Amino acid sequence: MMRLRPRSLLIAALAGLLAGCAGKVPITTTIPDPLVEALPLTVGVVYESDFSQYTYTEKATGTDWSINLGDSTTRMFDRVLSKAFAKVVQLDAVPSEGQTEAGVDLVLKPSVDEYAFLTPEDSGVDFYSVSIRFQLQAFGPNGVPLDQWDINSYGRTRSKALSAKDSLGAATDLALRDAAATMALDFKQRPQIRALLPAGSGT
Amino acid sequence: MRKLRVVVRRLGAGVVSFVTACMVAGCVTARLEESRQSTATSSIQAGEAVVLLTRHQSNARETERSFANCVVDDLGSGADALSTKSEQEFMDGLFPWFEPRVAPTTAEQLPKLLAQPGVAQRISDSGVRYVIWIDGETQTVDGGGTISCDLLGFGCVGFQWWQRDSSYEASIWDLKTGTAAGIISADVSGTSYMPAIVIPIPLIARTKAAACHGLAKQLKDFLVLAPSVE
Numbered sequence: 001m002m003r004l005r006p007r008s009l010l011i012a013a014l015a016g017l018l019a020g021c022a023g024k025v026p027i028t029t030t031i032p033d034p035l036v037e038a039l040p041l042t043v044g045v046v047y048e049s050d051f052s053q054y055t056y057t058e059k060a061t062g063t064d065w066s067i068n069l070g071d072s073t074t075r076m077f078d079r080v081l082s083k084a085f086a087k088v089v090q091l092d093a094v095p096s097e098g099q100t101e102a103g104v105d106l107v108l109k110p111s112v113d114e115y116a117f118l119t120p121e122d123s124g125v126d127f128y129s130v131s132i133r134f135q136l137q138a139f140g141p142n143g144v145p146l147d148q149w150d151i152n153s154y155g156r157t158r159s160k161a162l163s164a165k166d167s168l169g170a171a172t173d174l175a176l177r178d179a180a181a182t183m184a185l186d187f188k189q190r191p192q193i194r195a196l197l198p199a200g201s202g203t
Numbered sequence: 204m205r206k207l208r209v210v211v212r213r214l215g216a217g218v219v220s221f222v223t224a225c226m227v228a229g230c231v232t233a234r235l236e237e238s239r240q241s242t243a244t245s246s247i248q249a250g251e252a253v254v255l256l257t258r259h260q261s262n263a264r265e266t267e268r269s270f271a272n273c274v275v276d277d278l279g280s281g282a283d284a285l286s287t288k289s290e291q292e293f294m295d296g297l298f299p300w301f302e303p304r305v306a307p308t309t310a311e312q313l314p315k316l317l318a319q320p321g322v323a324q325r326i327s328d329s330g331v332r333y334v335i336w337i338d339g340e341t342q343t344v345d346g347g348g349t350i351s352c353d354l355l356g357f358g359c360v361g362f363q364w365w366q367r368d369s370s371y372e373a374s375i376w377d378l379k380t381g382t383a384a385g386i387i388s389a390d391v392s393g394t395s396y397m398p399a400i401v402i403p404i405p406l407i408a409r410t411k412a413a414a415c416h417g418l419a420k421q422l423k424d425f426l427v428l429a430p431s432v433e
Contacts, residue, residue, distance in 0.1 A: 031298075032294075032295040032296070032298040033298070034298055034299055035296075035297055035298060035299075035300065035319075035321050035322065035325060036299075036320075037320045037321075127265075156265075158265070158267070158268075177302065178302065178303065178304055180298075180299065181298065181299030181302035181304060181305050182299075182304060182305075184298075184299050185299060185305065
């Protein structure tokens with residue numbers, strides 16, 4: 001039977017305390033269904049592992065911040081795309097040139113270009129703020145690049161309302177919601193995507 | 204061009220009201236102004252609700268959640284209670300049209316928003332007739348004095364004071380007509396004192412609470428009692 005010495009217990013307790021102090025930021029984003037008219041297109045979406053497992057880490061103000069965005073961003077894109085387009089299918093990769101993905105009008109590949117945050121100590125104002133820049137690449141079903149654009153989003157929360165981790169998490173949630181709002185209305189505005197719409201679709 | 208008539212009413216019966224109440228808690232000066240903008244505004248009807256939304260666009264300021272909650276609580280209570288919808292529920296149901304980056308900034312943009320597919324129907328289903336945009340915040344603008352404690356075991360000695368300004372504006376939009384109905388503003392300033400003889404005794408001027416209650420009362424008067432302006 002294993003016997004624990006007081007010294008081992010002390011080390012275990014300290015390790016537990018240190019783990020508790022690490023800045024693992026909780027992300028609990030819930031994106032509502034966008035109230036937009038779906039474009040009559042079938043979209044293939046490619047989530048590469050850099051995107052679907054994206055985690056931002058930074059050592060700032062004495063804390064090792066760790067912000068796991070991958071799950072939330074993937075869910076956010078799923079939610080928006082499912083309402084912005086008539087049909088969405090997930091693809092493993094963008095079709096290479098010469099190959100054609102049957103039954104797909106458009107292929108989208110999102111990536112997180114930049115994540116940044118400011119604490120009240122950084123900015124001198126009473127807010128935690130977060131900015132995220134996504135990049136969206138659009139391809140034809142044959143892998144030919146069609147379009148590429150950035151979505152810049154922003155969120156912030158008052159620092160007094162929650163703990164530092166929760167404040168940063170809430171600001172990140174708002175930034176993701178902001179990105180979703182922008183994206184939901186963006187597709188209809190892109191000329192290269194509009195050019196794919198069937199004639200007389202009325203959108 | 205739509206004719207815009209502005210009626211400024213005094214809280215109670217005149218043009219502008221200055222209410223000064225120096226109570227035990229501290230000295231508070233409140234000023235409320237109402238401006239009626241629409242000729243088509245009518246009282247809120249049974250089955251119609253209001254929703255209070257806060258602006259998030261400004262970089263340096265943002266209305267406190269506690270203030271918005273206070274106004275909503277006041278609107279929804281009392282004999283003349285209004286039916287209120289939750290901000291989150293309303294914004295979720297109409298996502299993304301009332302998000303900070305997308306929401307209309309002026310009532311003139313309302314017709315374009317209401318023309319978007321599904322938006323007018325969703326608003327109608329929610330029962331919301333009026334959107335009330337709240338903007339403003341409470342700031343400490345001045346202060347001074349010092350208090351020293353633990354002086355040879357005799358507790359605290361000294362005097363501190365600070366002045367707070369609570370300045371808020373409520374813009375009322377009528378979603379039924381797609382027009383601005385009016386604007387109500389509340390500016391409350393007050394000085395809090397804290398003399399300390401052995402123990403500190405705070406005499407707090409509750410400017411934010413005064414602004415909340417004043418604004419909510421005026422909103423109720425505006426939406427329930429206001430006659431049509433022709």
